[in-house]
Amino acid sequence: MRLADTITVTIAGEAIELRPSLACAIRLERRPGSFQQLTRDIMDGNLTAAVEVIQDHTDLDFLPNRILEQLDTLKAPLLRYVMACAGVDPDDAPKAAPKGKPAKSVPFRDHLQDLYKKATGWLGWSPEVALDATPAEIVLAYEGRLDMLKAIYGGGKDQPTDDRPLEEKFRSVFNTYGTVKEAA
Incomplete structure (x- = not known):
């Protein structure tokens, strides 16, 4: 997109x-x-x-x-x-519809409401920010949030089991962004 x-x-x-x-x-x-x-x-x-x-x-x-x-x-x-x-x-x-399984038809009104829900709910954006964003920006930000949650908590059928403690999963995700934990 x-x-x-x-x-x-x-x-x-x-x-x-x-x-x-x-x-x-x-x-x-x-x-x-x-x-x-x-x-x-x-x-x-x-x-x-x-x-x-x-x-x-x-x-x-x-x-x-x-x-x-x-x-x-x-x-x-x-x-x-x-x-x-x-x-x-x-x-x-050409790559939008998976082969063998037809896509479910959704009215545009429902699609746009879903984008708004994802922007304000999942992403935590204010209504003003959500309404100013493009559908492409919302979709990509939502996918990024899902990727982050999967990296932290695991997910998907094909995902290998990650038995690391939750703190270590957070550390590995946030280290990729250059985040450093400061000692209190």
Whole structure:
């Protein structure tokens, strides 16, 4: 999954960075038809859809008029943005679904709520930080937390049993980060 992938569009000579934050994804998901309809609308050159995507990222006056002038050139970056809001990386698509077992379909609303739960619950981020993060950032941070917990407590079917005391497991994990325990 891409991290910090910048999506920039130029409108009326102004470069606008489109950051696919969780808050923007939730707002766009609430649109009638969710991401599926939004994707269709962008591909059809729908001005309203383009404005809805861009409006949170700029304060340009007369935004619809300015977007209309270059609607066709905005399709590709807007589609990349919607995919990033949905947590989809087109480069990961071939390896996303495991062979032999179809993936369970989850509504985008549930997927986005799950990301929020992971960010605020598992990762301990404030609601503001969670909503400002991109889905890719949340997923990677969550995977990192799981890796840390597995390194400390063990886990997984194929994991060899680690009989070391818990204190030694913590020490080995935190030593990789250069953490030093100070004597009191």
